[in-house]
Amino acid sequence: MTGVLPDPPPIPDPRPGAHPAISMAGVSKRFSLSRRQSITAVEDIDLAVAHGEFVAVIGPSGCGKSTILRMLAGLETPTSGTVELNGASPAELVAAHRLGVAFQEHALLPWLSAWDNIALPFRVMGAKPDAERITSLIRLVGLSGFERARPKQLSGGMRQRIAIARALALEPDLLLLDEPFGALDAVTRRRMNLELQDIWAEQSITSVLVTHSVDEAIFLADRIIVLTERPGRIKIIEDVPFGRPRRRELMSAADFHSLADELTLAIDSGEPSPSEAGA
Amino acid sequence: MGDRPASERWTAAAGGLAGIVMVGAAWEISGRLGLLGNRWPPLSDIAAALVERRDVFFRASTATMTDALAGWLAGLVIGFGLALIGHLVPILHRPIGRFATIVNSVPWVALGPLLVVAVAGAQRLTPLLFATLAVFFAGFVSISSGLRASSAAHNDVLTAMGAGKWARLRRLELPAAVPSIVYAAKLGAPAAMFGVIFGEWFGSDPPALGLLIVTTLRQLQTELLWASATLTALFAVVAFALLAGLERATAARYGP
Ligand SMILES: Nc1ncnc2c1ncn2[C@@H]1O[C@H](COP(=O)(O)OP(=O)(O)OP(=O)(O)O)[C@@H](O)[C@H]1O
Ligand SMILES: [Mg+2]
Numbered sequence: 001m002t003g004v005l006p007d008p009p010p011i012p013d014p015r016p017g018a019h020p021a022i023s024m025a026g027v028s029k030r031f032s033l034s035r036r037q038s039i040t041a042v043e044d045i046d047l048a049v050a051h052g053e054f055v056a057v058i059g060p061s062g063c064g065k066s067t068i069l070r071m072l073a074g075l076e077t078p079t080s081g082t083v084e085l086n087g088a089s090p091a092e093l094v095a096a097h098r099l100g101v102a103f104q105e106h107a108l109l110p111w112l113s114a115w116d117n118i119a120l121p122f123r124v125m126g127a128k129p130d131a132e133r134i135t136s137l138i139r140l141v142g143l144s145g146f147e148r149a150r151p152k153q154l155s156g157g158m159r160q161r162i163a164i165a166r167a168l169a170l171e172p173d174l175l176l177l178d179e180p181f182g183a184l185d186a187v188t189r190r191r192m193n194l195e196l197q198d199i200w201a202e203q204s205i206t207s208v209l210v211t212h213s214v215d216e217a218i219f220l221a222d223r224i225i226v227l228t229e230r231p232g233r234i235k236i237i238e239d240v241p242f243g244r245p246r247r248r249e250l251m252s253a254a255d256f257h258s259l260a261d262e263l264t265l266a267i268d269s270g271e272p273s274p275s276e277a278g279a
Numbered sequence: 280m281g282d283r284p285a286s287e288r289w290t291a292a293a294g295g296l297a298g299i300v301m302v303g304a305a306w307e308i309s310g311r312l313g314l315l316g317n318r319w320p321p322l323s324d325i326a327a328a329l330v331e332r333r334d335v336f337f338r339a340s341t342a343t344m345t346d347a348l349a350g351w352l353a354g355l356v357i358g359f360g361l362a363l364i365g366h367l368v369p370i371l372h373r374p375i376g377r378f379a380t381i382v383n384s385v386p387w388v389a390l391g392p393l394l395v396v397a398v399a400g401a402q403r404l405t406p407l408l409f410a411t412l413a414v415f416f417a418g419f420v421s422i423s424s425g426l427r428a429s430s431a432a433h434n435d436v437l438t439a440m441g442a443g444k445w446a447r448l449r450r451l452e453l454p455a456a457v458p459s460i461v462y463a464a465k466l467g468a469p470a471a472m473f474g475v476i477f478g479e480w481f482g483s484d485p486p487a488l489g490l491l492i493v494t495t496l497r498q499l500q501t502e503l504l505w506a507s508a509t510l511t512a513l514f515a516v517v518a519f520a521l522l523a524g525l526e527r528a529t530a531a532r533y534g535p
Contacts, residue, residue: 070435073439074438074439075438080291092439094439094441095441097440099439099440099441103432103436105432105436107433107435109535120450123446124440126446230426
């Protein structure tokens with residue numbers, strides 16, 4: 001073992017925890033609209049998410065939240081900066097079928113039943129659908145009895161719940177949710193939040209949730225990223241102090257509400273909130 | 280379409296039936312009275328000719344429909360195959376499109392005699408070849424765009440699931456192309472009939488409907504000419520209507 005051999009290439013460390021689940025460094029994304037015109041959707045995003053952490057992203061409409069998720073899913077490449085998932089490129093996690101996504105548009109296949117839509121990730125991977133798992137996911141999202149229904153026979157909220165079940169089908173390493181409860185009424189939304197909280201307390205899948213609801217973000221997340229108006233930059237990162245498992249009663253607690261007020265103000269105002277100034 | 284109330288559908292069907300009866304009656308009367316000249320026989324004479332020579336018409340129809348069906352299938356398979364290759368191998372997309380366009384624009388009147396002279400045994404195949412030719416191009420164009428019809432959101436989801444080319448084709452692009460395939464089949468049905476009849480003008484054995492049309496025209500057998508033409512049109516319309524029904528069923532299932 002003298003120095004004559006070249007150094008071996010670094011072997012990626014497979015242990016979870018050797019790399020953060022998500023690491024974004026100096027990430028910016030510009031879209032060109034025409035030859036001479038382009039817009040910057042997000043700018044200078046630095047973010048590290050630990051394994052098993054649940055992060056929520058909130059910010060005004062059009063500030064680049066979906067763009068961030070799409071970069072994490074490997075659907076867009078950053079104009080500058082790097083995105084790594086567990087030390088590798090998003091493409092590698094995707095190729096290993098370890099990513100679960102539910103985007104703003106539910107994007108269910110209209111010719112497949114609810115059951116077959118949830119089975120799709122198995123089939124895409126070339127595996128036999130795990131009937132037991134699919135049935136339990138359908139029960140989880142409260143759609144037992146609708147296995148054979150096609151998306152167009154279901155309500156908007158039911159479709160979104162199937163999309164979430166589909167995202168969870170393969171027990172992904174990383175779960176990306178973009179406004180998954182956007183079409184739900186307040187009551188169902190709260191129930192889905194409780195259910196997602198339970199699923200999550202059980203499995204601790206690393207998750208990034210984009211939402212317009214501050215309450216939802218606080219109830220579900222360990223950390224909340226508040227973005228500025230476009231171009232989206234990180235304005236505040238807020239740790240959520242509440243322990244787990246979280247109960248429905250939390251949503252009516254006084255410190256829950258004061259945190260919600262503080263974050264709502266932060267989204268609304270052009271200036272960083274006083275407590276975070278200079279951070 | 281498919282979700283109209285039943286009563287409305289019945290009204291529409293009754294209206295259609297009334298229309299057909301009225302046209303038939305007008306035809307019968309004008310034929311009887313000779314209003315449109317003596318080359319315009321009343322409907323009942325045509326029907327009588329059909330019944331009287333039913334063995335001839337049965338054999339002719341069987342020959343014509345066999346070729347039409349085979350040519351229709353061949354045209355759809357070729358159109359689908361070309362569209363699929365162009366879809367899977369993008370650099371071939373344009374060349375295949377050009378090739379199909381050129382083949383499609385060869386004048387048939389020149390092609391028919393050429394085939395008969397140039398290819399031994401082509402006489403037998405001419406009707407089938409023209410049927411194929413009449414079907415494949417519209418099939419190719421329609422299915423090509425059908426394979427690209429899947430939405431960006433669906434493609435994103437499949438990409439994020441780690442779908443390769445084949446999984447995407449099988450799970451998304453082919454199902455999304457089903458309406459375009461049925462559409463091509465529907466448009467292809469009358470086209471195949473037309474191609475077969477045209478091909479039969481260059482001769483057929485046993486005498487098929489196309490040949491009957493030419494010979495009865497030459498021999499001024501008006502009733503038989505009308506009987507052959509009516510039968511041909513009837514087959515085309517029925518095939519079209521059946522496939523239009525299939526189109527509605529698939530649209531309900533595969534449509535957005
Ligand atoms: N493919 C694209 N081409 C051009 N511009 C785009 C593209 N995708 C997003 N944008 C622009 O980038 C900006 C951020 O869009 P994005 O969808 O990420 O916003 P968002 O924060 O998710 O908004 P919302 O809360 O309304 O969903 C918008 O101004 C949008 O117009
Ligand atoms: Mg968005």
